[in-house]
Amino acid sequence: MLRPARIAVFTVSTIAVGSLLAACGSGGGTGSSAGGSAAGAKVTAANCTGGTLYVLNKSKSSSGYDPAVLYTSGGGAIPRLLFRTLTTRQSQPGDAGTKIVPDLATDTGEPSQNATVWTYHLKPGLKYADGTAITSADIKYAVERSFSSQLAGGPPYLRDWLVGGESYQGPYGAGSPELSSITTPDATTIVFHLRKSEGDFPYLASQTQFAPVPKAKDTGKEYNAAPVSSGPYTISSFTKGKELDLVRNTYWDRSTDAQRLACPDNIKISLGLSATVINQRLSASVGNDADAITTDTILDAATLAKVAGNPSVKKRVATGYFADTTYLAFNTKKKPFDNQLVREAFSYAVDRTAVVNAEGGSSLAAATTTFLPASLKAAHQDYDWFPAGRTGNPDKAKQLLAQAGYPNGITVSLAYDNADPAAATALQQAYAKAGITIKLNPIDDSAFSSVVNTPATQPELALTSWGADWPSGAPFLSPIYDGRQIVTGGGNWNLAQYNDAGVNAQIDAINKITDYATAQQKWGELDAQIGKLALNVPLYSEIDSALYGSKVKNTYVDQWRGWYDIASVSVK
Template identity: 25%
Template sequence: MVRGDGRAARERPATTAIAAAALLAGALAGCTDQAGGDGTGGGEAGRGGTLRIVGASDPDHLDPASGYTFASLSLSRMFARPLFRTGSSNTFEETIPLRPDVARELPTRGNGGISADGRTYTIRLRDGVRWNTRPPREVTAADYVRGLKRLCSPAAPSGGQGYYRSTIAGMAAYCAAYAKVNGGDARAMADFQNGHDIAGLKAKDDRTLVVRLDRPAGDMLDILGLQFATAAPREYDRYVPDGPEFRRNTISNGPYQITRYTPGTTIVLDRNPAWRADTDPLRAAHVDRIQITLGQASPDGVQQQLEQGTADLAWDSPVPVAALNRLRAAGDPRLAIRRSPSLSPFLVFNLQSPNNDRALADRRVRQAIAYAIDRSALVKIYGGPDVAEPLHQVIPPGNVGHRRHDPYPTPGGRGDPARCRSLLAAAGRDGGLTLRLPYRSGGNNPRVAQSVQANLAACGVTAQLIADGNGTFYGRTLVTPSAARAGSWDVAVPNWSPDWYGNNGRSVIQPLFDGRTYGPNSTNYGAYDNAEVNSLIDRALQAERPADADALWHAADRLIMADAAVVPFLSPNFPIFRSHRVRDARFIPTIQAYDYAQVRLAP
């Protein structure tokens, strides 16, 4: 979800991230927050109260191992703790450095946490972090081993598993074997996990986790700090991962616990009585309850509730453009525009689709469609040039490997339907194509889909729009290979935000375009597979010098764009609104949300 680089100082990960922050600050100097702040003024605020969040859809997954939308990541941060984590802040650069969470400290060569060859990490857990079991018990290193094993469950394989398969010794072989287990049988999956070890993962004792890598990886701590890599209690062996029974029985080691979940309707989190503030340096947990009300399909309706004060934060709905313009004109302090460089949205092609006699497998057809897109119209949909800038390459600004280049230029960025038509004719496809285009029904997504539909119609291509929910769009539609091979969709418009900033070269190219990771729940939605791109990924991940890695990521970007595997649309900033009650609203760029654990409520 979705880039600076700092490989020169591997033994000092925090310093690396701060150096990368400085690089990103320069790259993004022209992009500033507007009309907002942290909401600290105007009335006393303290501990207590219910934070009311409203939105449209269920999260894609409730299981932290597989959740991969902004909504699910915001939620699982409240009840599932990784070893390391980044903080929240309204200053973008302050959100980049990695910090210890359940780990006592960041491993370095100096403190013995990273071996001299850079391939072994020894991570010591802090005392007193407890599960909310009866009775409460401490989180152990074995729980982290279990959590990492669950990333490859055949029931709900993690979209982020490629990060771990490509780094941890033995993980790829383990995942390949696990994929053959019956994903509907909780006992069979638990037996496999408990009966098969991963060579690179070992709980040395209850407080010490040892991770061995196939080769050095300067971003390994960032990977272990992702929300996928949280601990899993042994009780999770009873349930099919992310199945209905699992969703009714989540267990927490964070400040909040899910006390009620009604699919499509309500999620309620209350304080976790087993959580201790002195064991958690990153979460404040001011409110007593977090209540998420779903089924609010209209962004305008959500915005109205926030402005009227009957709700506090939006769950998965953006600020509507009409409201955005009105609030900016009024200088409303509840509105902020935060920096969050991303590939959002972009058009992806289903390269396996049998429709139209496999037209989308032909690079010439994809290149023709790349010329059709009117980015100027998309900028207007998102609220204008201060909110979104056109994007013509895969890697967004401010990320390692980014270079401005436009392989499919059009006049004024408005699209070129005549060029699209001529290229389709040259490819022998001038008889017209009909493409199935599923789209998320919330936010700006319907208008984006309609804009794309109009662009394609202008060059003789028919797009059949298919409404979809945010959770099912990411949880089923795009990530089910059998449906893709059957032609259930041809093109789609997802978003992608880097999973971390700083030393994050692999956080765009690898999850979206590494053909070796394609399978159930893969975020390589289109099944793109180019051996040369795969080789560049491997070389970039092993590059010793930041400049070498930067050049390799950029080379991969150019190849992907030459193949027209996707059509980038925009790199937006993120407008976000809060109710008048919300204080200490601190932004998390990687999930485009305020940090629920930091919010205070005015009376």
């Protein structure tokens, strides 16, 4: 998943701040929840029910809540309150929070034929908020409608993975065609036929595209304002850009859902607020704001420093590492980056400390020399093939440039998103020490992805980032290094345009592995192997912190998104 400049999507691992106990992002142990609860008190379904939770958000949610167009990771906490999926992340702090567990299904899936066929069986007694039964046909239809051009915006995996997915256009239109690679032998069984082995399919099945949609209630583009809920809450009222009110789904049965405590009776979400207002209100924690959280607003460096000086507020800060990597992407089809010696020179000359400082310091960014971030602990392997130290090795870089035929230095253009110019400027100043002249090429935020991710317009060098859709090396490495995923028409994430048959075969082999630990070890080994080619320069992973109200309880941070789990938060 491409991540724009410092958006507030929190993923994967965490560190402890104040009374918040969670896992250490890069190698600590795990802890239990605290977050406003009395010491030793455990929030359970029996003692947490009641009250109103208030959510203060920047997002206007103008596109609504159609599960076809949401990312579970990017759509964040709110969709998980409305929708259940075949699988979901385990609602526990620490490393246990990266585990995939059953949700609507009885298990995480039955693989066969080298993980090209996945079968799921639904739990008995599942119902929508209108009291009707949830069936396997509803899940099939939900996946099918996500292919429609009317509902663009969801993750791309289904089109790539499902047999016939590359040409399928959705169920709307003449004949209401079905996707034959999804079958429903009976009302509680659904089978997916993939065109290639995908051991991570249970993780994909946690995305909102797998939330059931009853065909009779589908209103196409208008479904986003009033989707039929399968989760513990349903929409009472929704004013786009202003507010969203949720009330209990009385047909939701906690006995079939072990992953959502669903403590508050009501959840009132204010939309379109400024980050300054949100942080001021949560910091003051007065009135209803004491029972408030945010699911999309982080603390900037100045506010974080101010909070650090106030112990009563500091203990109400949740901090997490988003599982992403900001990096310099070389276009190896263009000079001078078709020469590995030049790429290595840039790797040696980089000043990661200057970049981290430009992004707000070590409280907001953690330097990295690996493409797989440390927060993906199961897959991450430490390596540093081109040691630059804390501030770069310009002498080594000059030596390599001379060997590459540039004894008098080199001049290149750096494309970057103009919404975040700080790192680009820091890189320009740092690389000058190695005789590398950087010409800055700012691209408007609205056009950055279309320019950089289209091979015909891709610049020679770009500052960009990539984040994990789930805690695995697969969605991190495959889009970046699988040569068969190079897309010429746009939406290309393999910016090195790297296509090696041997690496492609390794990716296929790892995708056949359904044992999580084994697969992650292999992804880590592949990352270290490819890292020797200097196809990019990893710079840093983001660290994001957010406030919550003084009466909010059970704010443990999960290791999937690096954010507290709203489905378990309590105000009672």
